[in-house]
Amino acid sequence: MHIHILTASYGSGHNQAAMQLKKTITAHNDTAAIVKPLETKIPSLYEMSKKVYERMLLTCPQIWRKWMQSSHSALLSTIVTCLSFLYQKQIEQALQADIVLSVHPLLTAMAGEVKQRKKWDIPLYSVSTDYWTPPLSHHSAVNGLFVSEAEETSWKKVDQMVYPAGIPIHMSDYRLSKKECCLKYGWSPNKPLILISGGGDGIFPYQEAGDILKSLCVPATIVMISGRGNWVYDTASDNHDIHIIPFTRDFKEMLRAADLLISKAGGMTMAEAVHSEVPILIYAPLPGHEEHNAHCLTKHQAAVWVKSPSELKKTTEELLLHPLKQEQMKRRLRRIREENSAEVILSIAKNDALQTMFQPHVYRQQHNGYHKQESERPF
Known part of the structure; x- marks a missing residue:
């Protein structure tokens, strides 16, 4: 045919x-x-x-x-x-x-x-x-x-x-461990790995999210997948390792190694995160389809939709400090994995x-x- x-x-x-x-x-x-x-x-x-x-x-x-x-x-x-x-x-x-x-x-x-x-x-x-x-x-x-x-x-x-x-997403059967992934890209494998993704077009408040995460009490490796937008951000931080990289085909590899994804709820990114069983925080979804994605995933308790900077900080810290909550989210993600x-x-x-x-x-x-x-x- x-x-x-x-x-x-x-x-x-x-x-x-x-x-x-x-x-x-x-x-x-x-x-x-x-x-x-x-x-x-x-x-x-x-x-x-x-x-x-x-x-x-x-x-x-x-x-x-x-x-x-x-x-x-x-x-x-x-x-x-x-x-x-x-x-x-x-x-x-x-x-x-x-x-x-x-x-x-x-x-x-x-x-x-x-x-x-x-x-x-x-x-x-x-x-x-x-x-x-x-x-x-x-x-x-x-x-x-x-x-x-x-x-x-x-x-x-x-x-x-x-x-x-x-x-219809594609996820390879081969996956790197978190340690392998971090060593491959020069990141510390001993800190929680947080990915921030705003999609290919980069319509996402990266700088706002970055400033919020800089104030986390838990030292972390924060990787911003910048999309195609042109912007500059000061990555200097006393407690955190912050990296900005362009949108990459290796995103799925990083996603599988991550401890947490912060994203705006693009459908394909959400499906890949669900398949990777990485806890999801939805922040600043686009109106219409992405808001519906957020509603669907939160209804299944497969993601947390945070609607303010203070809520983003609080929920991120709660997940990083309580591994049990991360495992519970992974179990719920597994239920809707396709x-x-x-x-x-x-x-x-x-x-x-x-x-x-x-x-x-x-x-x-x-x-x-x-x-x-x-x-x-x-x-």
């Missing part, structure tokens, strides 16, 4: 998920292509949209939060429809596959619009990269939604196919697509489907 994976570079998580899906697909002797429709037609418009996205997150969080959560926003619906017409040719090309997996909600909705207009039977699936699936992904033309097992799915409609397959999610997603999607190809009439009845015959598909 030939499979297209739709993604967009708003943050780094969507592309990471797309790469993992592609790797899994090719390992099963199928072919795959990662498609970025928004970035190919009008690059300048795409770059401007990224800036608007970041500006809204930082300056208009209430508006962004409302848009993300709304399932009946006339303005958002109009934007999706207009974008689907503007990028119709690119979306049509992206739909030229046996299966289409979309890891970005906006592209899911746009692909759903085009598929519905063209009345195509192409299997289209949403793959969530968060512990929450936004209403944008719930388009009626989407054949199925792959979500985290930990996600609350009370939003599911009667005719929607929702598969709790997990978030294995082989990309494999599960691929297996279900292929099985579903085969039903579409060989039993189209049954499939259309089951999925409230589209009425073009198999011969009318665009390939």
Whole structure:
């Protein structure tokens, strides 16, 4: 089978998920292509949209939060429809596959619009990269939604196919011990290792968090994964070893060795932390999807959401001073850990697509489907 994976570079998580899906697909002797429709037609418009996205997150969080959560926003619906017409040719090309997996909600909705207009039977699936699936992904033309097992799915409609397959991350079986990791990077293995991660774009109050952690009563090694942002921070400290490093592919290696992760609740980072069983403190999550990630993980008692500088300091010290609390958090993380999610997603999607190809009439009845015959598909 030939499979297209739709993604967009708003943050780094969507592309990471797309790469993992592609790797899994090719390992099963199928072919795959990662498609970025928004970035190919009008690059300048795409770059401007990224800036608007970041500006809204930082300056208009209430508006962004409302848009993300709304399932009946006339303005958002109009934007999706207009974008689907503007990028119709690119979306049509992206739909030229046996299966289409979309890891970005906006592209899911746009692909759903085009598929519905063209009345195509192409299997289209949403793959969530968060512990929450936004209403944008719930388009009626989407054949199925792959979500985290930990996600609350009370939003599911009667005719929607929702598969709790997990978030598609890749974690190697090989892992360094904490001592090996610290010695590799020149850190002290005798101090607690705290990672601070604000995601690939670095939208996180690093300096505020760093100042708070400098006042910890427990000497620690503090490693800030700086993302792509340009900022300067004074790492001098009497009690702590503070290091700033750019976003690195070795992050997962460091994560597995860490005693504590402080992060803003990006979906892929949270899934990797859950898999690594590292205690999580969520601080300053972005409005919308990351806040929902925080709600989900705290509901499962798999993370602590700290909402003020004083609370961040207090909770960090409590965890570092009480190893039992760390072990209890690890046990709860183990309960929601998801294995082989990309494999599960691929297996279900292929099985579903085969039903579409060989039993189209049954499939259309089951999925409230589209009425073009198999011969009318665009390939």
